Amino acid sequence: MCGCGTERAVIVHNRYMFRLQYRPDAALVLLEESYAAEIYAIVNHDREYLAEWLPWVDVTHSPADIVVFIRRSLEQLARNEGFHAGILYDGQVRGTVGLKTIDWSNRKVEIGYWLAAGYQGKGLMTDACRAIVDYAFREWRLHRIEIRVAVGNRRSAAIPERLGFALEGTHRQAQRLRERWLDMQVFGLLAEHWKP
Numbered sequence: 242m243c244g245c246g247t248e249r250a251v252i253v254h255n256r257y258m259f260r261l262q263y264r265p266d267a268a269l270v271l272l273e274e275s276y277a278a279e280i281y282a283i284v285n286h287d288r289e290y291l292a293e294w295l296p297w298v299d300v301t302h303s304p305a306d307i308v309v310f311i312r313r314s315l316e317q318l319a320r321n322e323g324f325h326a327g328i329l330y331d332g333q334v335r336g337t338v339g340l341k342t343i344d345w346s347n348r349k350v351e352i353g354y355w356l357a358a359g360y361q362g363k364g365l366m367t368d369a370c371r372a373i374v375d376y377a378f379r380e381w382r383l384h385r386i387e388i389r390v391a392v393g394n395r396r397s398a399a400i401p402e403r404l405g406f407a408l409e410g411t412h413r414q415a416q417r418l419r420e421r422w423l424d425m426q427v428f429g430l431l432a433e434h435w436k437p
């Protein structure tokens with residue numbers, strides 16, 4: 242599961258707890274309110290870098306805004322519609338990766354993510370997405386996973402590419418960001434094509 246070996250992920254979860262040590266130096270942990278200040282500090286420090294691609298950054302003005310997001314994410318988990326996790330590296334949250342609401346009728350879901358600028362280049366997000374994709378196909382028996390990336394966001398597009406997603410098409414002007422419209426590339430992966 243760690244991307245550098247064949248061992249199975251150590252995963253502990255129930256309604257209120259989730260931890261996945263997805264490689265020796267990094268874990269996914271369920272986002273809880275206690276992480277709000279840490280996450281806000283990253284968002285504030287890396288504001289311009291994150292706002293280049295993430296519309297929510299410009300409307301995030303305090304840790305309280307992160308608390309609202311975390312509460313929604315815990316409600317989503319309680320409804321069994323997926324979760325958002327923090328990426329713990331060196332003992333601190335360095336980014337998040339999350340599932341949009343799972344569409345159980347069609348057994349599909351979309352993944353979204355971001356990393357603190359200083360923690361790029363280590364494979365943290367590719368490995369985190371690999372762990373989540375594997376979990377979603379193996380444990381939840383989902384059929385399809387999507388990742389949507391704005392045209393031009395090369396670092397982000399490289400993640401589904403590394404994991405074997407297919408580029409299925411581009412939705413024109415599908416996201417509004419700072420007075421401009423972004424074209425969004427849709428990457429998809431089917432369970433039958435997943436190589437754990």
Ligand SMILES: CC(C)(COP(=O)(O)OP(=O)(O)OC[C@H]1O[C@@H](n2cnc3c(N)ncnc32)[C@H](O)[C@@H]1OP(=O)(O)O)[C@@H](O)C(=O)NCCC(=O)NCCS
Nearest residue numbers: 291294354355356361362363364365366367389390396397
């Ligand atoms: C998108 C984003 C998460 C990508 O971060 P990233 O560090 O490039 O992605 P990863 O953590 O998977 O790391 C991959 C990099 O680490 C290197 N790497 C090192 N060890 C690796 C490993 N075990 N596996 C994969 N890559 C590894 C890769 O070569 C790559 O570096 P390169 O681009 O210089 O070749 C980050 O740029 C980000 O948060 N951007 C702002 C927000 C954003 O755009 N979010 C996505 C919206 S769709």
